[in-house]
Amino acid sequence: MNDDVFFAGITELNQRWRTREFSAVELTRAFCERLEKLGPRYNALALPMTAIALRRAKDIDKELKDGRLRGPLQAVPYGAKDLLAYAGQPTTWGAKPYAGQVFEETAAVLQKLDKTGANLIGKLSMVELAGGGDYRIAGASLFGPGLNPWDRTKWSGGSSSGPGSAVAAGLVPYALGSETSGSILGPAALCGVTGLRPTYGLVSRRGAMTLAWTMDKIGVLARSADDCGNVLQAIAGGDDRDEGSAGKSFYYFPQYARPLNQLKIGFAPADIDWAEPPMRPALAAAIQAIGETGVKLTEVEIPDFPYGDLADIVIGAEGGAAFEELIASGRVDQLADPSQAAGLRANLGIPAKDYLRAMRIRTLIKAKFREMFSDVDLLVAPARYGQAPPVAEPFDGPDPPRDKTPTSRGLRGLTPAGNLAGLPAISVPCGMTGTTSGRMPVGLQILGPAFSENMVLALANEFQKRTDWHKQRPPVSS
């Protein structure tokens, strides 16, 4: 099968299957072989599911023969972060203490995708326990450090490391990931793919590992915003067995979102100066391209809260409670990163008063963002302010010296802020650092009010119609 197939979007793959250019079995076999062969190159593969996927592909081909068409995801292979349970198969949560863990029930999102005819071909690697104890090395995973397809000496981001690498390298057309604070947007930005974090409560987390009940979200990493929209429609929806469920559905109709020329978009020029110097030209050009879509750009500044500290307290307190048995048993010391084990232990010592204070400050943050969204419709900011770090170096080294002192906060802190407020955001590839050698992707974040996914996706779609950064391929040779 031609390499172009591995980098095609969901709609195209489905169309080519429907017109019988290839069968579901042929498509599935091609992706499975590629995932099994190249997945370990990036430490992206947690569990191949080839035999199950090929059996499923035969059924899907029969559906076409019987004229039973189910929509754009039918016959299209995908991968899932290994924090989502699949009945009867190992679900490791990326952590050695859970290496042989098996659940009896498949996660709700995987069940929903199954009903659309989508075909799960493998579980993908992740940072152990989604990084709930504060990891400080890329190697904080049962599967080794996530390696970036653009440069394997660089990190793929976390905690959805496998989904980021696998989508970027054309090993799966899309993958499900999760975000508690940055785990979709980060890998999407570093690997040069599109990553959508939905509104808190829009997608059921039943069957997913719990890190922080009030912050965990399941989302999508894919080749384009359009692909993310199609997948979100399939996985969204209320669930009485998820206490955080908003009980809402999502229908992907970006064409009925408000016209872009009626939208006011908040941005902060200081964000360019906060970013590392090699990223600045790409980010500046991306803001300009957003302006050329017809929206009105207006300068804003993020409300002043200690977002990173707040996220640390909330995730720490909830994650400590969620993993209390692991910590008490001492098996926490089997984690690859000793800093994580220590972090989880320390999380158990966070006082209730501080957790509650953090949760009460979240109420203030939500109110401030509601106020901000009465003036602007969406915000755009760098998805990350730093480039992919080398995998061999710890993350807690000294910060590089700054060449500029930004004059305002800008929108720095938008990722933890958006997660604390439960708001939807997307990261779209918006450029590359450097010119020839050492080129690495840069991501732009678009964030909106709760349940504004169609508006977020509409702007992202228009940006991707005007640019081709999402079509860039890393140097993958099979």
Add this chain to the structure above:
Amino acid sequence: MKMTRRALGEAAVAGAAALVPAALLAPSATLAQTPPDGQRDWLAEARQSRAAAQQAIAKVPVAPDVEPAFRFRA
């Protein structure tokens, strides 16, 4: 009810270990190069970092009638 690790029986854990391909459990070459950092007191550092976060959020004024966000549904 959310599915958690508590739903898992130990027998299932032992029986399933063989399903994980051994090659996937081997540490990668890059991980093996990571320095051991054996001299650091990780727990003391973790406690210090949380204490700093607690101090930072203590500086944010919150009126007594502000309730915690994300209460569970009835």
